[in-house]
Amino acid sequence: MISHSANLKTQLAFLAVAMVFCQAAVRAEAPDAPWKSQGIIHVSSSPYAKLHSVPVRAVKMGEGFWAARMRTNVEQSIPSMLQLLEEHGVLDNFRRLVGRKNVLRQGPVYTDSDIYKWMEAVAFVLQSGDEPKLRATMDSLIDEVLAAQEPSGYLNTFYVDEKKSKRFAEMQGSHELYCLGHMLQAGIAYYRATGNRKLLDGGIKYANYLAENFGPKKRPALTGHPELEMALVELYRTTGERRYLDFAGYLLSGVERERLKLTDDALKYMFSGKPFTSRTEFEGHAVRAMYASSGATDYYLETGDPAYRQTLETLWRDMANRKMYITGGVGSRSEGEAFGEAYELPNAQAYTESCAAIANLMWNWRMLAASGEARFTDVIERALYNSINSGMSLDGKLYCYRNPLESTGEKIRNPWYDTTCCPPNLERTFAALPGYLYSTSAEGVYLHLYHNSTLDWHLEDGTGLKLNQETDYPWGDTITVVVSPATLTEFTVFLRIPGWTTHASVTVNGDPVSGEPKPGEYFPIRRRWNAGDTIHLVLDMTPRLMVANSRVRENVGRVAVERGPLVYCLEQPDQSGVGSIFDVSLAVGREPGREFTAEFKPDLLGGIMTLRHKGIVTTKPLADEPLYQTFGRPLRRAGREVDLTFIPYYAWANREPTAMEVWVPLQAE
């Protein structure tokens, strides 16, 4: 544990730095409970953050799309996952070290991180409101985990017994630093939930051990799986201790290549071990690369190093313009769970690990904080509603590791994976959701995601602010926001106009607002706001046919269907009279997109908006056609009209495993 005086001293130093760099951040925290005001990332004092997170507890979710998911998460996913973690010995791995269990260690090298991620999920639940039973479970688990911590601070259940000599000697694959990162994130989240520092202090003890023994003139350190970088920056934000930020900088600096004899292949795979600022494109393991980028953005938010900003921008464009699935997923290759080449985005073979989509959200949340630019929020929303949301079954008990965009019907959802990184990662993400809806800036308040909710917080000048959001989003097209500052105040409400809409209209108290809302930007409404002022935002939710860049090899001649933030798909059970969805093409007439019939089906897959459209099914199944034949006219193959029904992609594979397709061949009139 760090001493109180050292802590206070650094907090003062930190405040001084913050005051120099950050003109806007006047803190309005209760000095006795700073943890209560800290958001998912605590960037209120980060000198290079334009936007500042609001605490999860400041946002109450109303009924709706995400509220249902969050309830399932708390009631089904989190308890069943703890049971599975117990059954697979993840906790016994700790207990055996203090003699409480006489068992062999179980599971792969990184199991500690799974329980930490689960703990972080619970911590986020508790940030939304107390759940005494969950809290008691947490306290007891924290005791069990920390009981295994060694006096030095070291804590890892794999590198014990005969493997003790290998500690920090196999950093490329050991996941020791990765596990520490998740321990810190869980400790910080629980501190922010309850003020209880116990787990946090345990993490700090381990982090101090690391900082004291590793570094340029000490032993070399490496994040074989990046993750610790962002945890250390968050620890710096939480404690004010600069050494953690510096150590994150050291890890990102990639100076240990020589000492650790890292090969080119390893540098590529790990997305670590060479200077982060020397990266020019995404490659290697997708989750590693996205966590590294998240940590680098955190580092930038504190340091403002322009080389980081430039690298992050280059990488972001590489991803958004060349390597991201339309679902917001990333990671094209199963081999190495890796990014592919530019435009290498196979659908059925897509790896698109749930963790990678989550990491994409986490990274873009940090990029948004740094810039206030809505292009990052567009990616957040795309990933969240599609590639992340698909990762958990509707009943909350099955998970996707991969989230492909096409399937011939393999079993994709399972309750447990030997590498069970995704399930608790999904749980912590859904539990944290309220914290992603709003931000503040010096100018006012940002609305990022639309959902029934109330924000009870304050402007950055300290003026109390309540926002009440009512909407049926993502099914409905209208969002009503009642703005209630504590006193009549001039500030800006930044409404996100999603990049996917073609048109948006905005009124305040029924009157038009000057300026044109532009898709893909925040629409600023600056005025003196009175309590009860009401914004109406209407988005064009006409279904859209999307085409991919022709360089995306599998999507030539195909379209994807979107409505609002949701990507749609064809799943076999919904297509009556169609033997195989792979024999189907979409028959598009003169008004692409407007030829859909939208119908909300409350009893289907938890309640979804279905989209019907005319299609053509081949007379002869394609499976009976030769593999190759001479091209001839007519181009169009014989077929008959059918009525196709699309469902939101996230809802696929919640019935029997069957065929599914996002990118559907197009047959234009």
Place this chain on the structure above:
Amino acid sequence: MISHSANLKTQLAFLAVAMVFCQAAVRAEAPDAPWKSQGIIHVSSSPYAKLHSVPVRAVKMGEGFWAARMRTNVEQSIPSMLQLLEEHGVLDNFRRLVGRKNVLRQGPVYTDSDIYKWMEAVAFVLQSGDEPKLRATMDSLIDEVLAAQEPSGYLNTFYVDEKKSKRFAEMQGSHELYCLGHMLQAGIAYYRATGNRKLLDGGIKYANYLAENFGPKKRPALTGHPELEMALVELYRTTGERRYLDFAGYLLSGVERERLKLTDDALKYMFSGKPFTSRTEFEGHAVRAMYASSGATDYYLETGDPAYRQTLETLWRDMANRKMYITGGVGSRSEGEAFGEAYELPNAQAYTESCAAIANLMWNWRMLAASGEARFTDVIERALYNSINSGMSLDGKLYCYRNPLESTGEKIRNPWYDTTCCPPNLERTFAALPGYLYSTSAEGVYLHLYHNSTLDWHLEDGTGLKLNQETDYPWGDTITVVVSPATLTEFTVFLRIPGWTTHASVTVNGDPVSGEPKPGEYFPIRRRWNAGDTIHLVLDMTPRLMVANSRVRENVGRVAVERGPLVYCLEQPDQSGVGSIFDVSLAVGREPGREFTAEFKPDLLGGIMTLRHKGIVTTKPLADEPLYQTFGRPLRRAGREVDLTFIPYYAWANREPTAMEVWVPLQAE
């Protein structure tokens, strides 16, 4: 070495069996030199072979397409490969075992097979004619190899010293049986080249050791990498010893699953370990699967087991209709060097190992022998001219391990691979080529592949027969065959009408022949042939635009270009005024295929027929377009006309590594 009397006895037994089963095979061998009459596979006495190989030495290649490749193979590839094998210690691995070199063993577990494959290549060269220097090298190498053979017969340079205890204990990965298979094939080929049995007898000694110690009531055996199956059947054909055929049957029977505790994944990956006749589709490692199928076909040719025939037919359809590249390559996935799902045929990511295309040829050669059906020859030709031929650089010194159908410009050709299976495999294939041109059957003679050549052999009734073939194939469309039996004889000349042609015309001595030549079939010309009778065959060589089944995900909206047996591609250096070939589409008018201009360029890439066609290049590079956008009209994107030049696929990557594409987006008028 087996005793002379035993050998004679079994040969007699063998002859008796042959006379019962095989009504047609009246041998016309010089009794003192049976080896001289044996072809690539010696199926003259195989009861279920409809076609019978002719010896390699019976075919003299004239100048032309393959003659040039074969000359490069002998003059460049084979000598430089021996040097590389020496440099990488492959031969020292043998020498060290007899104290001739004091070095550590080098290379992966299967290096012995590389020298055996190289030896087989040399043996095939020597089957075409003596090359005293090569022969002397062979004899010396054989001595060095056999010096390392243990008295028991065991010979493997990996399982020695401290690894000796692991012999036959790691059969899933040990490649011991695989190496023995290649040793046998080399020994047989050298015996057929020279009558020298030394290497063959070494192989027999090892095979006997195996047969005596392994089997149902002995120790369990498994081909972790199938290959030995076909070698053992060939050994049976060569020696007449039934035990080798039976052992092949045992390996294919997959009865050792329990004893060897083989997992489902292993059975899938190895394509071995469960009954071959229980297979219903290709999966797992492509080369393993194709070698297993080759061995199973060999086994069928001797036993006629209908379950094998049915499985082979099912597998063949699975491959030809769902899993083969247009180049004749197979193996879609880099991960596991494996087959993918049906229609999973990515172009840039294609694994398509050279060895897999070679195995495809070997398998189809056996299926052809069993059936006499031209669909198998179509695959042989497709694989040979394209996915195999691309495997070796034009100068003969660089090799492709993978043969993808699209590339952004990675370096694909290398002189050496740590796993250097492909280079000597290519060498043995090219050296054996003359043996693939002709076969005989009870009814007459088959012409499979067209090339300047003479066949000096005999009909199966013993009548001497000379064929003289003149053609400029694959560039020219005309084949002239002068048929010269020793005496006026009635028999059938079976002319292969390639499946790729739309029309073929045939005359004999200038007169039309009754019946219609059908593409994809053998056209039988039965008559009483006089010496000098002349067949003219003209094939329609108009370039073709090929489309893939729409279920092939990457090829929707794309076409491939073929002319004759050659698949074409676009390579960047040939396209003037085009920034990136990936911005290009093929502009097809009213007469698809007829809009090409063919021009032979003798100085380009060793002399090739180029094909020019109108294309459209996007005004704005696709790389500057967004990854996803809303579909709108017009469908056609802005572009300008360009003149595209296609080259044969096999010739790609013989200049600087640049972009290449086989399947080109189509823009139809």
